Amino acid sequence: MSPLNKKLIVLLLCFVGIATVLQAQGLKAPNKAPSSGMRAIDTTVLPVASVRSSDFIAAIVNLEPITNSEVNQRARELKTRMQGPESNMPQSQLLRIALDQLIDEKAQLDLARMNGVQASDEDVAQGINNVSQQSGLDEDRLKSQIQRDGLSWEAFKTQIRNQITLQKLREREVTNRIRPTDNEIQAFIRENEKKSVQQNIRLAHILVVVPETANEGQINTLKTKAENAIARVRTGEEFAKVAQEVSEATDARQGGDLGLRSSDRYPEIFANAVSQIKLGEVVGPLRSGAGWHILKLIDRQSGNDQDKLTTQTRARHILLKIKSNTNANTLRAQLSQIKQQIDRGAENFAEMAKKYSEDGSADKGGDLGWATPGMFVPEFEEVMNRLAPGQISEPLTSRFGVHLIQVMERRQVPLSAREIQERARAALRESKLETAFEDWARGVRGRAYVEYREEPQ
Structure with a gap:
């Protein structure tokens, strides 16, 4: 095949x-x-x-x-x-x-x-x-x-x-019969707000093991080993290199990198120790039942920052409406020629929109303004979402006619209260859809x- x-x-x-x-x-x-x-x-x-x-x-x-x-x-x-x-x-x-x-x-x-x-x-x-x-x-x-x-x-x-x-x-x-209640939506939003308070942190770690049978002198000797390791890091050596040489943890071969995870998935002693330090800073040695620890804060993120943002797209288009004396193939061919002229630099998209587009946006060069997800019909939005800024689509047919789309720019903006509710509604419907x-x-x-x-x- x-x-x-x-x-x-x-x-x-x-x-x-x-x-x-x-x-x-x-x-x-x-x-x-x-x-x-x-x-x-x-x-x-x-x-x-x-x-x-x-x-x-x-x-x-x-x-x-x-x-x-x-x-x-x-x-x-x-x-x-x-x-x-x-x-x-x-x-x-x-x-x-x-x-x-x-x-x-x-x-x-x-x-x-x-x-x-x-x-x-x-x-x-x-x-x-x-x-x-x-x-x-x-x-x-x-x-x-x-x-x-x-x-x-x-x-x-x-x-x-x-x-x-x-x-x-x-x-x-199935789909249209799944209607989350207002109580379910509010409960979902409250739960997400709790999660957004929870931070995700990425730590690197060095462990100097202290045996359970160690006496006070041995414990102090091992602490000195940990202090020497943290001194090497603070004087400019790569944390990962020191971890590979000194650490006795299972993650030593990866430079001690523990990955990005929510703070509640780290030992409490770790989460508390890094809560007030800045990115890139090192803290320790910290004593636990396992031994002496040194921690480096690599990254810190709010748990669900992305859940509070939406991506808006600013696009422009040229629309040719299908009439009784035309068909979609003819209009697609016409828009393909227009696209070729724009791609060659012989014409400007905005000027071609003013000249040919049959949409109300023609006077503005086809500019549709900033749009949030769901504002356009699916067949239009799906093609638009696949375009990079500056890219022009191939002609596509929607219920309104045949379009040529160009994405101008994108941005992320905070969700309104209504948009947060609609996103919660969609997430709840999706979670119920598979079983239904x-x-x-x-x-x-x-x-x-x-x-x-x-x-x-």
């Missing part, structure tokens, strides 16, 4: 959020025995033409067959996403995981049909555009690549349609008619 094909498969799995679903399922192999909700059904009504003669049926879900080739295709897609020990998973286990996912999806797609949940043609077009954007291929090149890799364009569009349909169903049935989705998916599958046939291979 070509690297580009692997990239396309990953994008197909990820662009509508299915990666979250796979994570929630944990990539665990299912039990071979069907659950109590799975019952054998009469399959004589299945059309013979629905399965290629060279293939065989691995399972049936609500009269819909899952073929061995479908299972192998999904297994290949999963394989491209695996890293580390997972990538060495036995093929038989990988096939079982693939079959399990396909059974879940068939059952959920059937539920979507019964409830009138479906992806529109516009949704599919936007989904294909997302894959095109992220793969760096225009639609014609994407189509050629998909077909070279053995998948028809119609089959690819069907996969996109199914994944968007599943996303819509899951949002309706697993419970829902288990229920959908339990109500479906499932019959296992031949083992996939």
Whole structure:
């Protein structure tokens, strides 16, 4: 499989959020025995033409067959996403995981049909555009690549349609029903405030061990050894070098570096000793049951400073609206030409926005001002967030038309009280989502008619 094909498969799995679903399922192999909700059904009504003669049926879900080739295709897609020990998973286990996912999806797609949940043609077009954007291929090149890799364009569009349909169903049935209460939100904020008071500190450490049986003379001798070590550091020697030579702690080979951790994870004697010193200062020797300690404060951070900040982006754009006598491909081609002119330095983004943009920001050179996360539609914001300051996007399609985006600058600002509440709400919803989705998916599958046939291979 070509690297580009692997990239396309990953994008197909990820662009509508299915990666979250796979994570929630944990990539665990299912039990071979069907659950109590799975019952054998009469399959004589299945059309013979629905399965290629060279293939065989691995399972049936609500009269819909899952073929061995479908299972192998999904297994290949999963394989491209695996890293580390997972990538060495036995093929038989990988096939079982693939079959399990396909059974879940068939059952959920059937539920979507019964409830009138479906992806529109516009949704599919936007989904294909997302894959095109992220793969760096225009639609014609994407189509050629998909077909070279053995998948028809119609089959690819069907996969996109199914994944968007599943996303819509899951949002309706699970995501939108998770509503943290005001009390839960306030409790979450209070807990985070407690954590933010807790400091994270990074220490380096030298230990001169004092045996339990040591007499007073030996203790003083070892203290002198520790004092000599701290004197070497204070006269300019590298702490790490002295630690490697003197320290008897297990971290001596790493120069005594204990890493960044919350202060409550250090011995109280350590946390208290460094609470009033400045970065880079050394303290000691300190006596504990283990011996004499010397500490250097390398770094100090508030526990959750980042939780109180948000990243704002200032961007500008050129918008061409899709009208009855134009289509998205024509507008994308027009914006591609504009981008090339700007990239060559022949034109200025702001001037081109004033000349061509059909958005209200055109008079300001397309400047959208400072924006916090969530202010723009997802398809616009996702592309904007991937751009570095000064970078210009490829043309992208949103519900408003076709855009060209340039990020001008970014900054971090304190969150408002409302933004803190919304961030807490989102964190609580996310924490509940995995369990809620697993419970829902288990229920959908339990109500479906499932019959296992031949083992996939």
